[in-house]
Amino acid sequence: xxxxxxxxxxxxxxxxxxxxxxxxxxxxxxxxxxxxxxxxxxxxxxxxxxxxxxxxxxxxxxxxxxxxxxxxxxxxxxxxxxxxxxxxxxxxxxxxxxxxxxxxxxxxxxxxxxxxxxxxxxxxxxxxxxxxxxxxxxxxxxxxxxxxxxxxxxxxxxxxxxxxxxxxxxxxxxxxxxxxxxxxxxxxxxxxxxxxxxxxxxxxxxxxxxxxxxxxxxxxxxxxxxxxxxxxxxxxxxxxxxxxxxxxxxxxxxxx
Amino acid sequence: xxxxxxxxxxxxxxxxxxxxxxxxxxxxxxxxxxxxxxxxxxxxxxxxxxxxxxxxxxxxxxxxxxxxxxxxxxxxxxxxxxxxxxxxxxxxxxxxxxxxxxxxxxxxxxxxxxxxxxxxxxxxxxxxxxxxxxxxxxxxxxxxxxxxxxxxxxxxxxxxxxxxxxxxxxxxxxxxxxxx
Numbered sequence: 001x002x003x004x005x006x007x008x009x010x011x012x013x014x015x016x017x018x019x020x021x022x023x024x025x026x027x028x029x030x031x032x033x034x035x036x037x038x039x040x041x042x043x044x045x046x047x048x049x050x051x052x053x054x055x056x057x058x059x060x061x062x063x064x065x066x067x068x069x070x071x072x073x074x075x076x077x078x079x080x081x082x083x084x085x086x087x088x089x090x091x092x093x094x095x096x097x098x099x100x101x102x103x104x105x106x107x108x109x110x111x112x113x114x115x116x117x118x119x120x121x122x123x124x125x126x127x128x129x130x131x132x133x134x135x136x137x138x139x140x141x142x143x144x145x146x147x148x149x150x151x152x153x154x155x156x157x158x159x160x161x162x163x164x165x166x167x168x169x170x171x172x173x174x175x176x177x178x179x180x181x182x183x184x185x186x187x188x189x190x191x192x193x194x195x196x197x198x199x200x201x202x203x204x205x206x207x208x209x210x211x212x213x214x215x216x217x218x219x220x221x222x223x224x225x226x227x228x229x230x231x232x233x234x235x236x237x238x239x240x241x242x243x244x245x246x247x248x249x250x251x252x253x254x255x256x
Numbered sequence: 257x258x259x260x261x262x263x264x265x266x267x268x269x270x271x272x273x274x275x276x277x278x279x280x281x282x283x284x285x286x287x288x289x290x291x292x293x294x295x296x297x298x299x300x301x302x303x304x305x306x307x308x309x310x311x312x313x314x315x316x317x318x319x320x321x322x323x324x325x326x327x328x329x330x331x332x333x334x335x336x337x338x339x340x341x342x343x344x345x346x347x348x349x350x351x352x353x354x355x356x357x358x359x360x361x362x363x364x365x366x367x368x369x370x371x372x373x374x375x376x377x378x379x380x381x382x383x384x385x386x387x388x389x390x391x392x393x394x395x396x397x398x399x400x401x402x403x404x405x406x407x408x409x410x411x412x413x414x415x416x417x418x419x420x421x422x423x424x425x426x427x428x429x430x431x432x433x434x435x436x
Contacts, residue, residue, distance in 0.1 A: 019423055
């Protein structure tokens, strides 16, 4: 780029080298405020997905995911990644939404919209397996809470991306908690409660939960989830639904 | 994921892949919009440009580079904005303000660090639009002549001549004291 033929002006007495260098240096000192690239990426995605700004439900305005991180970076960032996106898009400006991403779950805390009325539907390509089959089918270690013992049902979904263990009234999803957003939760205030002892978050109120497929399909199925504990251990994300807080913590502590 | 793969996947409707592209070129796009005159509307210009780029991705020549193609859309959006406002590029206003002694830590806008730089910058902002755009692309955005031609939608020879004219004018304007 700085080779001689690239220089304007052919006359040897009319050289601009120094001026060009000055200009480049000046350019480097010009500070242009730019939002974080992934915030722009999300805002653009929201615009692409927004059907009609006036009628869009703000909390469904985008199936928002961050760009992939390298596993190493992701592990470092996985503990808690907290981002507050305010007014990322003009149509999003009305709905101030705080986003908490943690262990494969994206929690969006915003205006308490109506809870979804969707009927619970199985995860994509969900199939019933034995615990051993599940362990062979997925790339992460499947943990069983000692407090609960053998699950009554085991399911693997979406090509081994999620394992679901079921006991009467209890559901535990396990998934790679490092890379992608696997579940998205939409809730109104209050903010989820931090549970540092297990590096997790407790969500007391009923809220919308949707599965975020690997390819990022535009409209996820959404259903209502009850009180939920999410936590992470050894890079595996856990989502436990159906227990009260005390029991959930006991279960989480017994999961190895 | 390289650009080519991301574009292929984005063409198939994969918005994750497109997010990767957006994140990758977000800073370059914001700089381009701001320095070509979008001012504090740079963010909106950039988002709109990325939306348009996605919708016109089918027209992107696959053997070409993505960045100048994208920046051309950014430049066009910036033009539309400044034209609709009936004003000259906002760069002028911003830099004029920033030259006031409110220090290099102005919360927003383009901040000029060095004093001599401010003088040269003042000269750049006084250039005729076409020359200023060429100079901004070549030196502030550090684009090659070919990239500049694509971004500004003009021929290579036009870039060369506008750049030369601009440089000549700048040298006259700032005089010798700036140049050792």
